[in-house]
Amino acid sequence: MSDAPVQRETGRVRVHALAVDEDELVACVACGLCLPHCPTYRVTGLEAASPRGRITAMRAVELDGMPLDDSFRRIMETCVQCRGCEAACPSGVRFGHLMEGARRSLVGAKGAPRGRRRRLAEWLGYQIVLPRHWLLLALTWPAWLAQRLHLVPRRFGLPTLSARSLRTHLGADPDPDVYLFTGCVMDAWQRDVHRAALTVMRAAGARPGLARTGGDCCGALHLHAGRVHLAARLARRVMTSMPGDAPVVVDSAGCGAAMKDYGQFLGTDEARAFSARVRDFSEWVVEQPALALRDTGRDVVVQDPCHLRHVQHADGAVRVALAPAYRIHVTDDDGLCCGAGGAYALLEPELSSQIRLRKVAAIRRAAGAAAPLVVSANPGCAMHLGAAGLDVRHPAELLADALGDPHDGNRHDG
Numbered sequence: 001m002s003d004a005p006v007q008r009e010t011g012r013v014r015v016h017a018l019a020v021d022e023d024e025l026v027a028c029v030a031c032g033l034c035l036p037h038c039p040t041y042r043v044t045g046l047e048a049a050s051p052r053g054r055i056t057a058m059r060a061v062e063l064d065g066m067p068l069d070d071s072f073r074r075i076m077e078t079c080v081q082c083r084g085c086e087a088a089c090p091s092g093v094r095f096g097h098l099m100e101g102a103r104r105s106l107v108g109a110k111g112a113p114r115g116r117r118r119r120l121a122e123w124l125g126y127q128i129v130l131p132r133h134w135l136l137l138a139l140t141w142p143a144w145l146a147q148r149l150h151l152v153p154r155r156f157g158l159p160t161l162s163a164r165s166l167r168t169h170l171g172a173d174p175d176p177d178v179y180l181f182t183g184c185v186m187d188a189w190q191r192d193v194h195r196a197a198l199t200v201m202r203a204a205g206a207r208p209g210l211a212r213t214g215g216d217c218c219g220a221l222h223l224h225a226g227r228v229h230l231a232a233r234l235a236r237r238v239m240t241s242m243p244g245d246a247p248v249v250v251d252s253a254g255c256g257a258a259m260k261d262y263g264q265f266l267g268t269d270e271a272r273a274f275s276a277r278v279r280d281f282s283e284w285v286v287e288q289p290a291l292a293l294r295d296t297g298r299d300v301v302v303q304d305p306c307h308l309r310h311v312q313h314a315d316g317a318v319r320v321a322l323a324p325a326y327r328i329h330v331t332d333d334d335g336l337c338c339g340a341g342g343a344y345a346l347l348e349p350e351l352s353s354q355i356r357l358r359k360v361a362a363i364r365r366a367a368g369a370a371a372p373l374v375v376s377a378n379p380g381c382a383m384h385l386g387a388a389g390l391d392v393r394h395p396a397e398l399l400a401d402a403l404g405d406p407h408d409g410n411r412h413d414g
């Protein structure tokens with residue numbers, strides 16, 4: 001099935017080159033209030049790398065008949081899709097939808113072909129590897145070996161792979177009252193985070209189960225890349241893999257954001273019901289009165305993943321979940337993106353590392369004189385910041401470290 005845009009008519013007003021909603025496209029009043037919240041604008045100072053500039057470019061194509069060319073492609077592809085602009089916009093412009101529509105239209109657009117290497121990398125990643133979890137797991141073994149032989153530079157951001165972790169399946173309850181969604185890349189590369197999450201869930205008195213076959217790739221990366229048909233197929237597969245009405249706990253902010261949006265994306269009652277079951281891990285934790293934690297006395301700097309803060313609006317839950325056990329420090333950059341952006345760090349390495357420099361500086365300011373221990377609820381952000389030399393852990397790992405005696409610990413009061 002092709003992901004190419006559907007039509008190109010030569011109407012006087014609208015060209016239909018982009019798969020965007022016209023009301024959303026014209027909602028921007030060009031006030032510029034979103035600009036300080038845009039990481040690519042902050043590091044380049046270029047209007048074309050700002051939300052306003054990107055919307056202007058979309059309008060030029062859609063309403064003025066400008067071509068879908070290479071320059072348009074660059075303006076769209078440099079966007080991290082962090083949606084910091086959307087959260088800051090007083091006019092309610094739904095920038096995420098606009099960008100997804102523009103990306104969708106760029107897939108296979110004749111006037112703006114991608115470079116051969118990038119096309120090959122995207123085809124391999126999106127079409128071949130991510131939808132086949134067995135293949136991703138198989139490919140992780142050579143990566144593990146290369147890492148052992150010190151052939152993988154740290155700047156690549158690959159977390160330390162563990163043969164023991166890869167070999168050992170996660171235990172699941174046969175009669176679950178809650179699911180833990182384990183995803184694709186995270187299951188292959190950060191399975192110990194899932195182990196910590198399961199430990200915490202059991203300590204809270206839950207019976208966590210895992211998705212059946214097909215409950216791996218959620219399609220978030222495909223959706224961001226404009227590959228909507230494959231994203232929809234993966235979304236349906238994920239929904240089928242976790243039947244019933246038990247809550248679906250997600251310990252990856254990017255996946256959770258996508259799964260909470262299945263209802264809107266697929267537009268069916270089934271998808272809406274599924275989305276209503278989805279909780280970020282920390283959101284679920286703060287609803288558990290039986291979870292007892294001891295005060296570790298440790299300081300931790302919170303990094304808010306964009307898809308937790310700007311899309312799920314659940315960044316507060318991480319602070320609340322950790323507060324009984326850790327001293328929380330926050331950065332002074334108003335939640336500016338770290339530059340990870342799903343596959344963005346791989347596809348746009350220069351911009352991505354420039355953006356990261358600002359985030360690392362903000363984290364160090366928040367930590368003061370001490371070497372920072374950072375907590376991030378998104379695997380992509382954790383890998384990206386880890387590649388810059390920071391010690392980054394998931395809220396589940398920090399909570400598992402702080403599990404205490406239920407009779408003398410601090411409790412979550414829900």
Ligand code: SF4
Binds near residue numbers: 029032089
């Ligand atoms: S997207 Fe919103 S905040 Fe940004 S320029 Fe347009 S109206 Fe203003």
Ligand code: SF4
Binds near residue numbers: 051079080081085095
């Ligand atoms: S989504 Fe993020 S990177 Fe893209 S325009 Fe908005 S603020 Fe900038």
